[in-house]
Amino acid sequence: MARYGLLVAPSANRVYTQSAPELMAAELAVFSERALAGRIEPAEIVEFAGRPYLTFEVEDGLGPDELRVLANLSSAYALFEMVDGGLLRPLGEPSLDRYDDDLITIQKYAGKTNEHFTKLLLNVTVLATSWAEQLLSKRFAVLDPVAGRGTTLNQALMYGWDAVGIELDGKDVEAYSAFLKTWLKNKRIKHTTDMVPLRREGKRLGRRFDARIGDVRDDPQHLSVFEADTIQSRALLKGNSVDVIVADLPYGVVHGSRSAKGLARGPQELLEEALPGWTSLLRPGGALGMSWNTHVAPRSDALDLLEEHGLEAVDFEGFEHRVDQAITRDILVARKV
Template sequence: MTRCLVLLSPSANHVYVGQSPQLSAAELALTCPAIGPIEPTSLAGVEYLALETADLDDATLAGISGASATMACFALEGDLLRPVELPRVDLLDDDLVTIPKYQGKTNEQFTRLLLNVTVAALRGGPAARRDAGERLAVLDPMCGRGTTLATCWLAGHNAYGVDDDVRALEAMAAHLSTWLRRKRLKHSAGSSKFRRDGRTLGKRFDAEVRLPGLAPLTLAALPGDTRDSAELWGRKTFDAIVTDAPYGIVHGAHTESGPHRSPASLLAEAIPVWAGQLRRGGALGLSWNTHGLAREDLLAMMAEAGLVPQDGPEWSHFSHRVDSSIQRDLAVALRPVDAG
């Protein structure tokens, strides 16, 4: 067995930094099953994740490298640390995600963590496509200014979004278009009027980046209500749906009766819609504020929508404090492979 220490990346959010070892350990336990016991440890005052693995093969190294907070990896040999070269797994530079700064933006590391554990849970056809290196189709039905969509691009997935905030979509389109030009990547990007039922809902944004020797990465974002996501996308379905639900503090949830501090009403209406957009074996990954909705109630919503919530000890370590009014957790549910 090889014993390794993983050095975690710093985060601009000091509250998240203090909880990052626990979250990263839970993430690696789900995304890298070949790795043995994983636990936070301190060496000379520096925080690491200690782990054991039978073989530092390419798949294990790629799993460690792709984890949300990994900065470096060392093999522990007696009292010495030997640097272990990690492969580059991101297809694009991470400043695509880190450059935008705005109130209410989800921490980039947590966005990557949520995406990682959701994709790792895929079953059946979606998992086979991922293992074969094919692009997965990932939807964020409340995409805002596109942190999740950009993170999907870094990880090599095609990204799709819906949001009712037209200004947020415009800001995302401006950032992505400018970033692609400055990086001098072969690409296409542009906005066009998006109409449904004779009404113009706003502008649809589409982008594609073409990297040497690889299939193109595509991204599309539509204006509209998340509860209308299936109608907006028509027959298109997705391998995974990944979203950070409104916390009811900075981002209020909206229903027909107006804004609510709790996202519970919105999620009760939206989850059945999202479930219908998943391909067989697909996964829904959702983060939310537990002060507004208990975990057991959210899992019940997922089950009522025909999904299979993933629950158990390995899923119980993701709850963490964001601030005094937000205790964030995540949940993942699968559409059964034999679903109708």
């Protein structure tokens, strides 16, 4: 048996830092089950020199491709092989990341979801799809139907994938488009962008921001953000056109979700109206992952909603954690069969 130690990355958010070791242990279990044929033994949380690590064992040791898979763990800071005498030998294989990490970290605004959690939610959702073993090779199409200012979209771009967002707030769409255009220009990355009116059946719904990133001769990445109500998603995109849907839902405390019924203080009303459209966009074998405030409604209620709309719940557990006094966040994932 080869033994490894995984140093947990600190977070700017103190509360998330406290939860990160348990969350990454649950994430590591998903990586093992879905992408590494169950080869990783359950992890143990330990401290070395006052810093949290995950330690785990693997029969015959980890190969280069397996190390590349684990390099994408959301809160992984450094991976070591634990050798005789208590020494740690650093290991390194490149992750999927293709851009500088300030694409994810540079934006600062009230209500921004922790970047490590955003990556965690995207990771486990992708690993719930029928293409989990293609994590390193497949170019996934990711939809965030409540995109805000684009943290999930940026993480998808970081991985080299295509991304689509839907966001009702025009100020958020404007802020995101301005940020991405400036960032691409400053990084001297080849790109084209456009902001055009969004119309359906002769009616102006809002705007659409499009970006192509990379040389047009080399199959560039595609990103689109629709300024529209997410319950109109079926009118915006073709059916069976995305592999993954990731939604950090309103927590029903400060931020509510808008629906035909007005301001909804919990995610249930939003889901009831939006899920028919979202599931129609998801390819068979694709997965939907969402965050959920369990103080607003129990986990079982959310799972019932997903199953009512033809999705099969995936049994990923261990992701419930405290955000603040009013928010205990959990992850729920379901697959389209």
